[in-house]
Amino acid sequence: MWKKLALMILILALISVFTIPSAEAGSKDVLKALALGGLFAFAALPPPVVIAPVPEHHYYPPRQEYVPGHWEMTREWVPGAWERVWIPSYYDRWGHRVPGHYEDRQAPGYYQERKVWIEGYYRPY
Numbered sequence: 045m046w047k048k049l050a051l052m053i054l055i056l057a058l059i060s061v062f063t064i065p066s067a068e069a070g071s072k073d074v075l076k077a078l079a080l081g082g083l084f085a086f087a088a089l090p091p092p093v094v095i096a097p098v099p100e101h102h103y104y105p106p107r108q109e110y111v112p113g114h115w116e117m118t119r120e121w122v123p124g125a126w127e128r129v130w131i132p133s134y135y136d137r138w139g140h141r142v143p144g145h146y147e148d149r150q151a152p153g154y155y156q157e158r159k160v161w162i163e164g165y166y167r168p169y
Contacts, residue, residue, distance in 0.1 A: 113164040
């Protein structure tokens with residue numbers, strides 16, 4: 045905006061330098077005509093058109109490799125479970141009879157191997 049205004053003032057000043065001495069000494073119509081002509085000249089300029097060059101190479105998507113699906117063996121931890129066990133009556137080491145009863149016991153945890161299907165996918169080179 046400021047560049048356009050400065051350029052317009054510069055052009056009007058240069059035109060007025062060359063045209064005013066040839067005009068009559070009291071004529072203000074020449075200056076008005078020059079000012080209006082300069083405004084119309086700058087207002088009528090179309091905006092600049094930018095033309096981008098066409099690239100000479102074509103776009104190719106990145107190459108990809110397909111990895112097929114497959115089975116894998118995994119180890120999973122299975123936590124121990126509590127179970128209620130019946131203990132029949134018995135005699136303890138002092139000879140006293142202990143009546144039958146239930147006891148809660150915990151079975152230990154263990155690892156279990158399992159097959160898992162891994163889906164196929166594409167990966168870039």
